[in-house]
Amino acid sequence: MQTLNLLEQQFSSFNAFRLFESEHIENNKRGIALLEQLQTTLELDALLNKFAMEASKYVNFCGLTFKNEEATVVMRGHREGNFSRHFKLAVEGAALGTLTYNINAKFAGSHSKILEELHTYLLYPLKNALQFKRALAMAMQDSLTGLGNRRYYDEQVKRAMHQAKRQKSQVGLIVADLNKFKAINDTYGHAVGDKVLVNFANALRDSVRDSDSLFRFGGDEFVVLIEAAGKEALEVLYHRIHKAVASNDYLNKYQVTCSLGATFMNNADSEHSFFERADQALYRRKMNMPCNLAIV
Known part of the structure; x- marks a missing residue:
């Protein structure tokens, strides 16, 4: 495994006047x-697929992965190779992540130079794509608990219902709220109420499977979306x-x-009727009871 030095773009290398200099024309x-x-x-x-398609015109590689703390993205048709080559990318001192090429034969020096040149054009589009991803995540997240919000639920339940119909599997829904939560807010104040909501969200996180999705609609109303699960799984989740x-x-x-x-969803359900039945x-x-489960 070989690693190249950090590739960092402080300023764009593109200069319109240099287009007419013969040594820069090809680049x-x-x-x-x-x-x-x-x-x-x-x-x-x-973005990664478009970059891979263009880079493959000049350098032979069989796989390409971009990875950072927020995401791992793999190019379409990715295959493992005999070797890997890593490029750490950064813009103005801020790390973006690492590009890893899977290759069957070690890069020649000219290949590395070509990729370094191509990477300078990737940096700012990549930075913009990462910022866009963060903005989308924030738009889909409840700011207090970090769970998905109603907008994200609407998107995910539609996807889950479509997939359940296509695969003839079950999708379940649990709606939860806190008993006498208003009295807690009125007696102890909203700061305590907020901490109660955060702790309840954490209790839900500790309870669900990795494949389940959690949402807060606002106030003390929470929803768990359970995919590919039967009545027994819902009862286990309740406990x-x-x-x-x-x-x-x-x-x-x-x-x-x-x-x-x-x-559980039935085939006649819309997103609205599915939720309403669990809510009722x-x-x-x-x-x-202080804590009870009703399945209808």
């Missing part, structure tokens, strides 16, 4: 062709939530309990 042709492609998208997957709430010191301090309502189950059972 500028490559750069302009690449920029035309990269400037058409802010999606990381599409996990109950146990996590009961073992949370902060929730115990304020005697916080919860109520849960659940349902929650409120039909809400006053019966």
Whole structure:
């Protein structure tokens, strides 16, 4: 495994006056062709694929991966090779991530120089795509708990329902809220109320599978989207939530309990009817026990 030095772009190397200097003509042709492609998208997957297609015209590689703390993106048709070559990318002192090429034969010096040249044109489109990804994530996230928000739920439930119909699998929904939460806010103030919500969100995180999705709609209303699961899985999840709430010191301090309502999608459901059925189950059972599950 070989690693190249950090490639950092403080200023764009593109200079229109240099287009007419013979020694730069070929490099500028490559750069302009690449920029035309990269400037058409802010999606990381599409960006990497467009870059890979252009770079493959000049250098032979069988796989390409971009990775940082936020994302791992793999080019379409990626294959492992006998060797790998790493390029760490940064803009104005800020690290973007690492490009890893999978290759079957070691790069010649000329190949590395070509890639370094091409990378200078990738840096700012890549930076923009990463910023766009962060902005989208923030738009889909509840700022207090870090869970998905209603907008993100609407997107994910539509996807999950479509997939369940196509694969003939089950998708379940649990709606949860906190019992007498308004009294906690009124008695102890909104700062305590916010901490209660954060601790309940953490209890939910501790309870669900990696494949489940969590959302907060606002106030004390939370939703769990459960894919590829049956009634038994929902009941197991209920017991996990109950146990996590009961073992949370902060929730115990304020005697916080919860109520849960659940349902499974049927083929006649819309996104609205699916949620409404779980929501109705929650409120039909809400006053019966401190923490209960109704599945309809």
